Amino acid sequence: MVSRVIPVECFDLVIFGGTGDLARRKILPGLFRRFLAGQMPENARVIGAARSEMEDADYRQMVREAVAEFGGTEKENGSQLDAFLERLHYVAIDATGDGGWDKLAGLMRDGVIRAFYFSVGPSLFGALAERLHQHGIADAASRIVVEKPFGHDLASAQELNATLAAHFDEHQIYRIDHYLGKETVQNLMAVRFGNVLFEPLWNSHYIDHIQITVAETVGVGGRGSYYDKSGAMRDMVQNHLMQLLCLIAMEPPSIYDADTVRDEKLKVIRALQPVEPHQIVRGQYDASSEGPSYREDAENPRSFTESFVAMKCHIANWRWAKVPFYLRTGKRMKARSSEIAVVFKDLGHTIFEGDTARHRNILSIRLQPNEGMDLQVTIKEPGPGGMRLVDVPLDMTFADALGADQEAPDAYERLIMDVIRGNQTLFMRGDEVEAAWAWTDPIIKGWEARNDVPKLYEVGSAGPDDALMLMHRDGRRWREIKG
Numbered sequence: 001m002v003s004r005v006i007p008v009e010c011f012d013l014v015i016f017g018g019t020g021d022l023a024r025r026k027i028l029p030g031l032f033r034r035f036l037a038g039q040m041p042e043n044a045r046v047i048g049a050a051r052s053e054m055e056d057a058d059y060r061q062m063v064r065e066a067v068a069e070f071g072g073t074e075k076e077n078g079s080q081l082d083a084f085l086e087r088l089h090y091v092a093i094d095a096t097g098d099g100g101w102d103k104l105a106g107l108m109r110d111g112v113i114r115a116f117y118f119s120v121g122p123s124l125f126g127a128l129a130e131r132l133h134q135h136g137i138a139d140a141a142s143r144i145v146v147e148k149p150f151g152h153d154l155a156s157a158q159e160l161n162a163t164l165a166a167h168f169d170e171h172q173i174y175r176i177d178h179y180l181g182k183e184t185v186q187n188l189m190a191v192r193f194g195n196v197l198f199e200p201l202w203n204s205h206y207i208d209h210i211q212i213t214v215a216e217t218v219g220v221g222g223r224g225s226y227y228d229k230s231g232a233m234r235d236m237v238q239n240h241l242m243q244l245l246c247l248i249a250m251e252p253p254s255i256y257d258a259d260t261v262r263d264e265k266l267k268v269i270r271a272l273q274p275v276e277p278h279q280i281v282r283g284q285y286d287a288s289s290e291g292p293s294y295r296e297d298a299e300n301p302r303s304f305t306e307s308f309v310a311m312k313c314h315i316a317n318w319r320w321a322k323v324p325f326y327l328r329t330g331k332r333m334k335a336r337s338s339e340i341a342v343v344f345k346d347l348g349h350t351i352f353e354g355d356t357a358r359h360r361n362i363l364s365i366r367l368q369p370n371e372g373m374d375l376q377v378t379i380k381e382p383g384p385g386g387m388r389l390v391d392v393p394l395d396m397t398f399a400d401a402l403g404a405d406q407e408a409p410d411a412y413e414r415l416i417m418d419v420i421r422g423n424q425t426l427f428m429r430g431d432e433v434e435a436a437w438a439w440t441d442p443i444i445k446g447w448e449a450r451n452d453v454p455k456l457y458e459v460g461s462a463g464p465d466d467a468l469m470l471m472h473r474d475g476r477r478w479r480e481i482k483g
C-alpha cells in the first residue's frame, strides 16, 4: 500500500529552545522525516532560536548530530540530510531580552505561514508572546505551539491561558499533548465512529468497565528535580490519561472538526465525579535488584512525590452510569506498555454445557510498544471432544495489516504538520486544560492536606499491592502489563 502524503503550504517555523533536548530528540528529527516524506514544501524553513551564540553552520552541525543520535532508519539518508539542513537557520535570542529580535523579524517572509514553537519552560511563554508582537513578527494568521506542562494547577493554567490570550486568539494556540498525535489514539475515533459494530455497544448496557494503563520502565532519571515537584498526577494523569479517557468516553461529535471534537471531550471532563481518597492509590518506587529507589533517582531522601497513581473514576452521564474507569500509570514498572482495554460484560447465560469459564469480549487498544488493537473473542477450541470454548485475540497490529511502508509518523511529526495545516483537532483547548486541572486539583490538595505518604512498590513490579486491591475489591483484575 502506498502512503498518501498530503502537501502543506510553505512555512517559516521558528523553534524557540531550538537547541534543547526536546528539539534535538523529537522536533528536528521529526521534521527531517517529514522532509523525506515529501511533506516539506520547497522553500519551507526552520529557524532555531536560543540564547547560545552560534552561526547557521554550527546549528546545522548540531542538528546533523541530533538526527544521527535520535533519528530512526532515515538517519542514513546522507544527501537528503544535507538538503534538509540547507533549510535551517539560527538566531541567538534571549526570550526575556531585546537582542536578536530584529534579526528574526528580518528573516521572516511575507505570504508564508508563520509558526512559533515554544519549546522552552512555561515561565518564558509570556515574554515570547509579548516580544513576537512588539517586534511585529507575529500576525493574526501566525500560530504558536506550547509544550507541557501547561500549568501546575488550575490557577497557574488560568494565568498561562490569560498571558497567551493577551497576544493570540485561541485558534492560534496549539497546546501539545503528544499522546493525541499517536496513530492508535486517532484510530480509536476511527474504530468507534467509522464502524457499525462498536458504537451500539459503547455504553453501560454492554461495557463492564474500562482500564487505561500507561506503564513506563524508565525512572525519573535526569528530570528528578522537575518531576519531584510534579509527580505522576500532574505529569501524566492530568494530561495524557485524561485525554485518552475523553476520547474513549466522549459522545459522537456531529462532525470531525476541531471545536466539535473538543466540545465533546470537555463535556466528559466536566462530567467526571470527584474521586474519594479510597478510590485512589499513590505509589513510589522502591529499590529492588533491578534498580535504585525513586528517592535516590530524585536525589531527595525525604520525597513523598508519587511516581505511580491508580484510581477508579466515574463519569456522571447516561452512557456511563455505574461503569468504572480504572486509570493507572507509573514509572519503573515491569514493562513499557500503554493500553486502553474496553472490557465488555459477561454473557447472561451460556448454552454450552460444562463451560464454566468466564468469557468476555475485550477490545484492547495498544499505544506502545507496538501500536495496534485486538479484540478478544470466544471460539470453539479446535479438535474433537465437544464444545470447549477458548478466548482468542483477533489481532490488528497496524504494521502487519497495512504493510511495512505504512510505518506511522511519530506523534510530534504529525502534530507539527497539523499546526502548519491549521488543524487544532488534536490539540488541547484552553477550557479543556482548565477543566482537567479543576478535577485534579482537589485530589492533589487532599494529599497535601493529609500529608499522604505514597505506598512503596518495587522497581520492576506492577505497582503497589493496594492498586491491585482497588480492582479486587470490585471483583475485577488489572490486565497484565506486557511489553
Ligand code: NAP
Pocket (backbone or CB within 6 Å): 016, 017, 018, 019, 020, 021, 022, 023, 025, 049, 050, 051, 052, 093, 094, 095, 096, 118, 119, 120, 121, 122, 124, 147, 148, 149
Ligand atoms: P532544555 O533541554 O532545558 O532546553 C531548553 C531550551 O531553551 C534550550 O534550547 C535553551 O537554550 C533555551 N532557552 C532557555 N532559556 C532561554 C531564554 N531565556 N531565551 C531563549 N531560549 C532559552 O528543555 P527541553 O527538555 O528541550 O524542554 C523544553 C520544553 O518542552 C519544556 O517546557 C519541557 O517541559 C517541555 N517538554 C520536554 C520534553 C522532553 O522530552 N525534553 C517532553 C515534553 C515536554 P539556551 O540555554 O542556549 O538559551
